[in-house]
Amino acid sequence: MRLSQYFLPTLKEDPKEAEIASHRFMLRAGMIKQNGAGIYTWLPMGLRVLRKIENLVRYHQDSVGAHECLMPTIQSADLWKESGRYDAYGKEMLRITDRHDREMLYGPTNEEMITDVFRSYIKSYKDLPKNLYHIQWKFRDEIRPRFGVMRGREFLMKDAYSFDLTKEDAVYSYQKMFLAYLKTYTSLGLRVIPMKADTGPIGGDLSHEFILLAETGESEVYVDEKWMDMDLSGKDVFYKSRGQLDKFFKEMTSVYAATDETHDGVGAPANLVKTRGIEVGHIFYFGTKYSESMKALVQNKEGKTVPVEMGSYGIGVSRLVGAIIEANHDDAGIKWPASVAPYNVGIINLKVSDEETTCVCEELYKNLQAANVDVLYDDRDTNAGGKFADMDLIGLPWQVIVGPRGLKSGVVELKKRATGEKHEVSLESVMNTLTTDIKDITQGF
RNA sequence: CGGAGUGUGGCGCAGUCUGGUAGCGCACUCGCCUGGGGGGCGAGGGGUCGCAAGUUCAAGUCUUGUCACUCCGACCA
Known part of the structure; x- marks a missing residue:
């Protein structure tokens, strides 16, 4: 591309609204333009990076047998009433009505919708396991958006959803995603550490946050010094070998790493490092929370009808653009890792x-x-x-x-x-x- | 939503206290010079001062309302 022909509106001076490096540089490098609080236009240069990240994420999802689909941004409130989250979700959900006064919403996430897709077609354990994902724009009406695309209200997210017959199988699905995540971050040129996470209101008992260590990170984290020179790539692990995967998972989760919320000092090693990090992914096993309320049922071998075991797996794609810059810049500007450079x-x-x-x-x-x-x-x-x-x-x-x-x-x-x-x-x-x-x-x- | 701020040309700002010709730097246009880390000289264009009411002979400036954005906090990928 010839720069004389391109659309690259760089800024010499720092825009006053940008506090942190990634936000400042994204504006100055002509990657994004703000259109409203937490809402951005992606300009050509920014879009190229976004697409590169998206494609790497996609590649690694496909690599562990997940199937891409694309669900709408606008959802009907009915599904959310079924799961009980329409009332539970609060003001973060952008609610709208169409011309017939039907209640709609701009999706903040897609568990209900994917569960509805699943239950419409899958009735037998023979069709399991399944993992469906999509990469779509979401909207959460945050009280206070900030830090540019790191905490926007509209954001691009990869969400995968796994469906299994048993908890044991669901854990295997979880581990596959865990592996895919580490491979994804490695391919993006990042060192990202999985940390045991609070499962919060979504419930379930298996959850990890993936944290990029960065001084400007949003939350405090506590990690064993060992992480600093551990191989996080999972490059020799083959997901179809269940034993090998399980061993890898146990290795990775046995070294201490905790976020502010889960760190209690218990079991913390002597060589603990306190630092800051940015959450760039979050995975959950939540069992039958939605399948029960929304009747996503399959018949097992005995002919008995049971709710499917589910998990969900998110990566903040647009957030990653900012996160990568946080981890890769100097005073003069951005230093793109080769794999995502525009x-x-x-x-x-x-x-x-x-x-x-x-x-x-x-x-x-x-x-x-x-x-x-x-x-x-x-x-x-x-x-x-x-x-x-x-x-x-x-x-x-x-x-x-x-x-x-x-x-x-x-x-x-x-x-x-x-x-x-x-x-x-x-x-x-x-x-x-x-x-x-x-x-x-x-x-x- | 509580607290604190800011809205003046594309960007960054001064002017508001004390009402009286709307300004500066960068960017932009034209010409010439220059050409290894945001260069120089000259000539230009562009702003109903966020919006709406009000006070006044007169409002960027005072009053009231309203909208937007930013920062701190609680919340979050």
């Missing part, structure tokens, strides 16, 4: 009016595109300073800096955004370095 490489043309410089840039731009590298080419006819600043701000993993000075000796500058390392390299080796690096990324998950 573009892999940015080319900076330092002097558009210089024929050779522009010629080299064009050539490089063409070649990188031909090599399947997502490249953003800053071909704007402006001064260098602004280009450097913008490129650092938007945080692409690699920058190729091309100017007359270097070209005199046949080199360009290659800069790695994450570390700030800069090297003068020949044109040929630029192509090599970049295409090899990109290949590594795309094979990474």
Whole structure:
């Protein structure tokens, strides 16, 4: 993409409403525009990142046998009356009426709806297990939205729902998701720690929050120092091997990690680290809470009708955009992990009016595109300073800096955004370095 | 919802106390210079001062109401 043709409204100054780094940088880097409290437009650059995250989440859900569907944003109140949550949910639920005065709502979550989908078709234990998920916009009318997309009212969420005959099977489904979650976060370039969570009003007795450690995190967390250098990727674990998965799950959940709410000091190790974190996922086993009230029943082997065992598994996709920035930035801007970067490489043309410089840039731009590298080419006819600043701000993993000075000796500058390392390299080796690096990324998950 | 603030050109702000020509920086347009970390000179365009009533000869400024947004708290992915 040529920057001169693109829609990338970067801001030089900090918008006054943005307090934390991710919010500030998302506004400044032209990723989002606020339309109301906790409601945002995703501009082209922001949308690219959102989509990349979404696709990685999707990939890992599919990998453990979950099936994607897409449920509506607007739901009928009837289902919620059935489950009893229409009254229980309170003001967070945005309630609306249609022209016939029917009670509707903008979905804050989808347990009722998915249960209704399930019960309409599945009647036998032979059709179990099933896991259905969707990635959809939700709305919760938070009292006080804040921190940009980290705590918006409208947000993109992946929600999966598992259906099993027995509790034992439901636990297996839970563990599969647990594994998928760790793989997902690893692919996003994040270290995320599973923590035993309070099951709250939803009930059930098995629940984990997935917490990204970050100083600007919303809640205090207490973790065993061991987590800091543990392998969290689950890369050697195959979900179909139930024994292997169970062993992995037990390993991961035996090391101490607790949020503020669940930390009581009991069983805490000596080498406890107190830090802060951002919740980027939450999984629940809740048994028959909805299947009983909503009559999602199947017949078991004995011909007896029983409610299905359910679990739900959420990942805040839009929130992750902010969370990733919280974990990956410096004073100048964002430092995208390669797998979610909006573009892999940015080319900076330092002097558009210089024929050779522009010629080299064009050539490089063409070649990188031909090599399947997502490249953003800053071909704007402006001064260098602004280009450097913008490129650092938007945080692409690699920058190729091309100017007359270097070209005199046949080199360009290659800069790695994450570390700030800069090297003068020949044109040929630029192509090599970049295409090899990109290949590594795309094979990474 | 309790507490605290803010609404003035696209963005960031001054002007409001003490009513009297609506201003600054950046951005934008045109021209020239410049060209390796937000550059320089010159010439321009753009604002019913959130909205509505009221007081006044006169309201960005005073009064009342209202809306929006932000921050702290309780709540939450």
